[in-house]
Amino acid sequence: MSTADGARRIETAALARVEGEGAMHVRIRGDEVLAVELRIYEPPRFFEALLRGRALEEAPDITARICGICPIAYQTSACQAMEDALGITVTGPLRDLRRLIYCGEWIESHALHLYLLHAPDFLGYESGFAMAADHRGIVERGLRAKKAGNRLIEVIGGRAVHPVNVRVGGFYRAPERRQLEALRPELERCRDEALATVRWCAGLDFPDLERDYELVCLRSQRAGEYPIDDGRIVSSKGIDVAPAGFDATFEERQVPHSTALHARVRERGSYLTGPMARFDLNRERLPPIAADAATEAGIGEGCSNPFRSIVVRAVEILFAFDEALRLIDRYERPDRPFVAYRTRAGIGHGVSEAPRGMLYHRYEIDDAGEIVAAWIVPPTSQNQRSIEEDLAEFVAANVRLPDDELRRRCEQTIRNYDPCISCSTHFLRLEVERE
Numbered sequence: 001m002s003t004a005d006g007a008r009r010i011e012t013a014a015l016a017r018v019e020g021e022g023a024m025h026v027r028i029r030g031d032e033v034l035a036v037e038l039r040i041y042e043p044p045r046f047f048e049a050l051l052r053g054r055a056l057e058e059a060p061d062i063t064a065r066i067c068g069i070c071p072i073a074y075q076t077s078a079c080q081a082m083e084d085a086l087g088i089t090v091t092g093p094l095r096d097l098r099r100l101i102y103c104g105e106w107i108e109s110h111a112l113h114l115y116l117l118h119a120p121d122f123l124g125y126e127s128g129f130a131m132a133a134d135h136r137g138i139v140e141r142g143l144r145a146k147k148a149g150n151r152l153i154e155v156i157g158g159r160a161v162h163p164v165n166v167r168v169g170g171f172y173r174a175p176e177r178r179q180l181e182a183l184r185p186e187l188e189r190c191r192d193e194a195l196a197t198v199r200w201c202a203g204l205d206f207p208d209l210e211r212d213y214e215l216v217c218l219r220s221q222r223a224g225e226y227p228i229d230d231g232r233i234v235s236s237k238g239i240d241v242a243p244a245g246f247d248a249t250f251e252e253r254q255v256p257h258s259t260a261l262h263a264r265v266r267e268r269g270s271y272l273t274g275p276m277a278r279f280d281l282n283r284e285r286l287p288p289i290a291a292d293a294a295t296e297a298g299i300g301e302g303c304s305n306p307f308r309s310i311v312v313r314a315v316e317i318l319f320a321f322d323e324a325l326r327l328i329d330r331y332e333r334p335d336r337p338f339v340a341y342r343t344r345a346g347i348g349h350g351v352s353e354a355p356r357g358m359l360y361h362r363y364e365i366d367d368a369g370e371i372v373a374a375w376i377v378p379p380t381s382q383n384q385r386s387i388e389e390d391l392a393e394f395v396a397a398n399v400r401l402p403d404d405e406l407r408r409r410c411e412q413t414i415r416n417y418d419p420c421i422s423c424s425t426h427f428l429r430l431e432v433e434r435e
Contacts, residue, residue: 115142
């Protein structure tokens with residue numbers, strides 16, 4: 001619609017395929033993009049303040065409530081930070097279980113995003129339900145994958161949403177080998193279907209947008225291991241630090257238009273974390289089935305187009321199924337489900353790879369084992385600057401598109417990141433002003 005000053009404004013009442021409440025404002029004068037702002041306006045939930053004064057053992061269960069889609073990521077980073085402060089290390093079958101349950105989360109989260117939230121953009125549908133009418137087999141494949149991921153989390157974690165079996169030092173109870181073996185047939189079927197999905201995604205029509213990101217993710221210190229649950233923080237522009245180096249390397253800043261903080265590399269600027277970063281910096285560590293599929297899909301040498309992130313996610317789903325089967329193959333139930341520890345004062349850092357990207361936790365605990373301070377940096381906070389920069393470049397290159405089409409493409413640009421603004425209401429308001 002036109003405003004009193006002649007500017008044009010477009011408002012989108014609801015964007016139902018991102019998680020959380022936000023708005024986007026675009027201001028254009030002629031062919032010049034004057035401003036692009038991704039406005040996250042949900043009220044803060046104060047989890048870091050809520051954790052103060054709580055026992056260190058409570059952190060995994062409390063932080064899991066931050067996200068209903070990726071609670072394992074929050075539990076893993078919280079556990080690692082506490083274990084770092086306590087001076088203990090989780091190894092052997094317990095570490096394998098931690099990685100295995102994380103595979104379940106990658107599967108269910110990536111499957112939800114790829115099949116139901118993002119694929120409709122490429123095929124011209126308003127929702128996954130509408131897409132199912134013409135592509136029933138694809139949607140059913142996605143639902144099977146998500147169910148298999150949820151089932152894996154349930155068997156190890158006690159339930160599929162906000163698992164209750166994860167604790168500092170490991171688990172309250174380790175599953176029997178037969179319980180994991182029972183999952184094998186469905187995991188094998190879904191692995192085969194995931195390979196077909198990579199090929200299907202490679203054939204989608206991708207808008208042109210190539211970006212020179214600073215890619216940031218973990219790199220495992222175990223030879224040949226694709227990063228999921230631990231590692232050093234590395235980047236495409238030279239960062240290589242232990243988790244304890246996060247504070248000195250990155251910073252968060254408040255911006256007037258968002259209740260979410262913007263993260264940046266100190267003295268440098270924005271960066272990208274998530275599937276594209278993991279893939280580009282670790283693709284030589286993928287198992288043959290996933291590496292070959294990536295090459296066949298045309299991204300074997302890397303991916304710098306954010307719209308092709310859907311292909312990278314498909315490769316990571318394939319990898320996660322293959323990795324889960326590998327871990328089940330070698331699983332032996334541990335004698336004890338957790339590593340014992342003595343409470344002591346300390347500061348601990350934990351970083352793991354949530355489906356959407358790197359997730360950092362830092363805790364200070366006192367002699368009694370109570371949390372004195374907490375700092376949590378989620379992936380969407382880290383990616384918010386990159387999202388805005390993607391939008392600015394895309395709008396500048398497509399400024400002559402009709403408003404409705406420009407709005408649709410901007411929404412798709414945001415969904416490239418699978419942003420988890422919160423995990424509650426689904427809403428986005430889009431404003432475009434043309435002068």
